[in-house]
Amino acid sequence: MSNVILLGTRKGTVIFDRGNSAWQPRPILHAGIPVCYAACDPRDGTLWASLDHGHWGPKLSRSRDGGATWEDLATLKYPEGARHIVQYLPTPDFDPQTPAGQPEYHDATLLKIWNIAFGAAGQPGRLYAGTIPGGLFVSDDGGDSWELNRPLWNHESRGGDLFSGDATSETRWGGTPASVDYGVFEPGIHSIVVDPRDPDHIHVAVSSAGVLETTDGGRSWAGRNRGMLNDYMPDPNADWGHDPHFIAACPAQPDHLWQQNHCGVFYSEDGAQTWNKVSIPERGVHFGFPVAVDAQDGRTAWVIPAQADMARMAIDGGLCVARTQDGGQTWQTFRTGLPQQHAYDLVLRHGMDIAGDCLCFGTTTGNVYLSEDRGETWHCLGHNFPPVYSVRFG
Amino acid sequence: MTPHLYRFFPALEKLQIEVPAGSVAEVVQAIDNIAPGFCDYVLDERGALRRHVRLSVNDTVVIDRKTLSDQVADGGTVYIFQSLSGG
Numbered sequence: 001m002s003n004v005i006l007l008g009t010r011k012g013t014v015i016f017d018r019g020n021s022a023w024q025p026r027p028i029l030h031a032g033i034p035v036c037y038a039a040c041d042p043r044d045g046t047l048w049a050s051l052d053h054g055h056w057g058p059k060l061s062r063s064r065d066g067g068a069t070w071e072d073l074a075t076l077k078y079p080e081g082a083r084h085i086v087q088y089l090p091t092p093d094f095d096p097q098t099p100a101g102q103p104e105y106h107d108a109t110l111l112k113i114w115n116i117a118f119g120a121a122g123q124p125g126r127l128y129a130g131t132i133p134g135g136l137f138v139s140d141d142g143g144d145s146w147e148l149n150r151p152l153w154n155h156e157s158r159g160g161d162l163f164s165g166d167a168t169s170e171t172r173w174g175g176t177p178a179s180v181d182y183g184v185f186e187p188g189i190h191s192i193v194v195d196p197r198d199p200d201h202i203h204v205a206v207s208s209a210g211v212l213e214t215t216d217g218g219r220s221w222a223g224r225n226r227g228m229l230n231d232y233m234p235d236p237n238a239d240w241g242h243d244p245h246f247i248a249a250c251p252a253q254p255d256h257l258w259q260q261n262h263c264g265v266f267y268s269e270d271g272a273q274t275w276n277k278v279s280i281p282e283r284g285v286h287f288g289f290p291v292a293v294d295a296q297d298g299r300t301a302w303v304i305p306a307q308a309d310m311a312r313m314a315i316d317g318g319l320c321v322a323r324t325q326d327g328g329q330t331w332q333t334f335r336t337g338l339p340q341q342h343a344y345d346l347v348l349r350h351g352m353d354i355a356g357d358c359l360c361f362g363t364t365t366g367n368v369y370l371s372e373d374r375g376e377t378w379h380c381l382g383h384n385f386p387p388v389y390s391v392r393f394g
Numbered sequence: 395m396t397p398h399l400y401r402f403f404p405a406l407e408k409l410q411i412e413v414p415a416g417s418v419a420e421v422v423q424a425i426d427n428i429a430p431g432f433c434d435y436v437l438d439e440r441g442a443l444r445r446h447v448r449l450s451v452n453d454t455v456v457i458d459r460k461t462l463s464d465q466v467a468d469g470g471t472v473y474i475f476q477s478l479s480g481g
Contacts, residue, residue, distance in 0.1 A: 055446045055476045056402070056435040072402065074434035109438040183445065 004394030011386035040394030117192035120199035130189030172240035227275035256298020278328025337378030350390035362388025419462035
């Protein structure tokens with residue numbers, strides 16, 4: 001049973017402690033600094049927060065005493081020579097002829113540390129971080145130093161090895177709107193799933209490219225987008241250009257993966273070799289950002305339906321959580337304890353988590369809700385938090 | 395210097411820092427020697443000035459934001475500003 005919940009919010013890190021009768025928030029940490037992700041390393045209890053400084057560059061912050069004191073780290077950096085092909089902002093002054101000519105290259109600089117993942121129990125000190133622009137970083141010393149995973153950075157789907165020279169292929173990775181805050185339109189890695197059976201087996205999800213898999217500890221990567229449908233592109237079955245919002249796997253059945261995508265909810269029971277669309281739009285299960293998977297049963301998952309990509313808010317002013325227990329064939333929606341009038345909340349991709357029978361989510365309106373009965377009933381932990389970017393049990 | 399930086403580098407608070415004349419890059423590096431890690435806040439990993447940070451030498455805004463080659467003469471003062479907005 002988890003006794004801690006961490007929120008990454010627009011104004012800092014919020015930690016809830018489970019008390020005798022209620023969950024109690026501590027005074028805000030990193031006050032005033034946007035925190036796009038906060039999580040607890042289950043192996044040693046280290047707390048992590050990704051600081052999204054508007055002025056001073058992204059930094060990781062680490063606490064080894066349960067949140068009493070924090071140490072900011074500036075150790076995660078793109079190496080000299082890391083370049084990427086410029087993605088053009090979809091602005092009115094965008095010239096469609098320009099990118100059709102010679103690719104334009106930029107030296108990579110860190111814009112956002114979007115999420116942090118932890119290695120297996122037998123890999124003390126192994127951490128992963130997904131970044132904008134499109135980097136997977138690996139640490140083997142608890143975050144004191146980081147290395148860019150070059151096989152993924154140099155993948156043929158994004159132009160090949162730009163450390164060595166010019167592009168040898170066309171980049172198929174598109175940008176994420178989450179990068180536009182930094183004045184660019186670059187891809188980002190927001191999901192990192194380490195297989196508990198085999199720590200060399202990892203899936204990552206990229207906005208906007210799709211899902212990639214390594215089975216050799218990151219030495220090689222392959223796209224895993226078969227079955228994905230991309231209904232906003234000319235070819236909906238294209239290998240690349242997909243927009244996974246978040247992916248998660250069942251810890252006890254890691255071949256069962258779930259993906260909340262821009263174009264619906266997708267489910268795989270073969271380790272992402274094939275995906276099946278399991279949206280039921282008439283039940284509201286289609287658009288959204290987060291997805292949570294049961295720890296034991298890979299067929300059971302939760303999503304938080306949102307209205308649509310062009311109206312990112314609760315459906316008809318009422319928040320609900322949808323659960324399937326049969327791999328997405330049927331969905332139940334639960335509303336007890338959630339506002340059903342004048343609710344315009346949206347839950348972002350890292351904004352929901354699960355621990356046993358408990359689920360928790362936080363919204364862009366600053367509301368935080370907890371369920372202790374597998375999502376069937378909910379109660380509010382507070383209405384006045386800053387916009388919530390991430391929720392993770394500790 | 396914008397006082398926001400004192401939050402991360404309290405050792406710099408109320409400090410009048412005197413360094414030899416040279417380029418702005420050398421001045422920033424000299425501050426980093428007093429407050430290790432300072433460069434990582436003001437500059438990105440390629441050594442360029444971060445987007446919302448502005449430096450000036452006396453009342454002249456630093457032009458070379460990429461390598462900070464602008465020169466600071468003897469007796470000159472470097473100011474560090476940040477753009478603040480939002481809510």
